[in-house]
Amino acid sequence: MKITVQAWRQSSPTSAGEFVSYPVDNVSEDMSFFEMMDKLNNNLIRQGKDPISFDHDCREGICGTCGIMINGRAHGPLKGVTSCQLHMRSFKDGETLVVEPWRANSFPVIRDLVVDRSSFDRVMESGGYVSVNTGGVPDANATPILKNDVDLAFDAAACIGCGACVATCKNSSAMLFVGAKVTQYALLPQGQVERKNRVSNMVAQMDIEGFGNCTNTSACEVECPKEISVENIARLNREFLKASF
């Protein structure tokens, strides 16, 4: 296959960026999208040019490090699949792929396709935990938990923190991400003691970081590679309201 990659190039957080087109020949359909990018980068280095920076690590869809807009869609065209798990068989010979970084004020660009998502960490710092120290906790089976509750909590806990929801949302809202964490703890007995403070603090920090508010377009759910449901946003709103009284 022959592919053209039209990539966003930006050399530093403060410099202006631009799109630049690069041809890539001899792409096999068994290659992953990132292996195609590796090939392009190695070609660029051989030509004495700067390779395109992008973030990645596990290449298995679990670490949440990768995240690229491909042809205007977060993580590319497939449902429930991260950028690193896309394969070239999902594209056509001769196709042009427009690749861009996540775009959101709360995720400043570091270089090319790499962004700074530390705002997510600060939201988590504000309350995304159960306050227990190591040691001195009860036996793991001391508190039975309904299987159904754990399964729902797990669905929420499956979030990989990639930021696709924010990048997709026209308001750059982080409510799917925050809703997933609040839900996980709200459904488990371990999360009850700090339930109210947690949601208030996390929402406050979310606002400080400059994330927008949800206006219910549900684009985030469509693009979330872990198919986190917008029901988590509804629960976030309920939890927040309850905590306010």
Added chain:
Amino acid sequence: MTLNSKIPEGSVSQKWTNHKFGIKLVNPANKRKYDVIVVGTGLAGGAAAATMAELGYNVKAFSYHESPRRAHSIAAQGGINAAKNYPNDGDSIYRLFYDTVKGGDYRARESNVYRLAEVSNHIIDQCVAQGVPFAREYGGLLDNRSFGGAQVSRTFYARGQTGQQLLLGVYSSLVRQMNTGKVEFFPRHDMLDVVKVDGKARGIITRNLVTGEITSHSAHAVILATGGYGNVFYLSTNAMASNVTASWRAHKQGAYFANPCFTQIHPTCIPVSSDQQSKLTLMSESLRNDGRVWVPKKQGDDRNPKDISEDERDYYLERLYPSFGNLVPRDVASRRAKEMCDKGHGVGPTKLAVYLDFEDVMQRNGKDWVSEKYGNLFDMYKQITGENPYETPMKIYPAVHYTMGGLWVDYNLMSTVPGLHILGEANFSDHGANRLGASALMQGLADGYFIIPYTIGDYLARGGLQDINSSHEAFKTAEKNIQTNLEKMMAIKGTKTVDDIHKELGKIMWEYVGMARNKEGLNKALDLIPQLREEFWSNVSIPGGLNEFNPELEKASRLADFLELGELMARDALNREESCGGHFREEYQTSENEAKRNDNDFAYVAAWEFKGANNKPELHKEDLIFDEVGLTTRSYK
């Protein structure tokens, strides 16, 4: 220097209790006077950093990742072991200890393994208290499943994402401490050296991966929890950035490297499909519970598997190991797959694959049953290969997965450099020559939550640490060396990319230091690796600049260390004239092609001392003494 493993006195079950009572304590008010550096925030490092901050120490934590929610640990699928005996099937601390020593083919230290089994139950309690959503039964209690090398169900799991959920648990305790200011976290920081003052580890040098800035950080003690080095093979199931740099630089500062050749090759991975391949993907070991492994009896038979009849198939694991069948341990399954392919029975375009077939179980239990149990794995396989495993058998081949070797540590997890402690996959650890499934997560969390927070107190309380900070001369010299080295690398401007050279190293390692090794091949590797290293230092091409975000420079700096480590692995494999666990020397096998251990001459840990760039390393031996578990030959027939 002689190795002192500091194993406490007393019976194996009393050692840890006695030791905890005997060690010196730092009183609560004094803890805040101590600074501790933790490099690595995977399961081991993250757990250590959070727990020590809870105790009152000032912790500085570093990772080359952007956040402590990312680390290689997150990719673990299967589960974590503990001796809870919730299923009432006869498990106990002693049995977990016994299975781990045996599974490691008798090359681990008994006292450490016992302690690991002893604290395993606390880990599960801790994770549940943090809100980790482990799988549960309808009654609301925790569910367990079984894994290779054990006859009891002791594996706790969270769907196929156990590592993710455990790491997010660790991350939650860590962000809580970041919020209180007891942990200062440095994201996207690469540790490039350990700094010693008076012979003791007193800090590190880092490079800020965004700005390129080189900085010194001082502390009273340093902890490395920087993971394994499987990526020396280029292709492995490890995350792309996993590397040996932290361990290797510490090795050059005097930390001995133990059993570097002990590598685990996992039998069920998706085979290599092209030379553009960047990494290999694991298909969970649990698939071998229901899948049957086979190859065509006829060599070079490239018919569609559907057209190959039952009597033309060789279910070789069932044939060779009637009692364990497809469930033999990882090292055995891997070696046999290679042997079949070497003999010309391999399948697929590269002929380096065997079939893992689910047809029988689908006929027996139905497609829905299979999809309920393995659906996510089947989907992942399909996404990667484009083939549907419900219709045609999976093709699998072994791949590098885990490194049992690592920096040598004593019972307190301290290396041969005073004050430098090593946790998790980075130490030579508790797994001997072969790690059992679901035991790495257990070890990482045991080290981080329950061992180092005690043992580091003993070191600190002994005092004798000069009052210094990062403007000390030793830091300045180290910074300068790092800077010079990086400049030298950037100045080469050759014709090969970092990936080109890393791929070549991978080929050498896989061919001669891989699944089966022999004297001739290892000597060849000892020839080839230094040549390749020379080529790197004269012909690599690194684009961009030093003082900017430069992923190619990061990769080059890591490759430089892999090019030195590879040689030590070959040397260690050559020295170990026996076969044990994942280390198979072709010269040492039984008439039935099974590994032949030599307990008289090799029941020791091989700990290598760095002796300078162009000198041979020196071998030190820690003799292994087995008071509890009798040495026998593992048999899975």
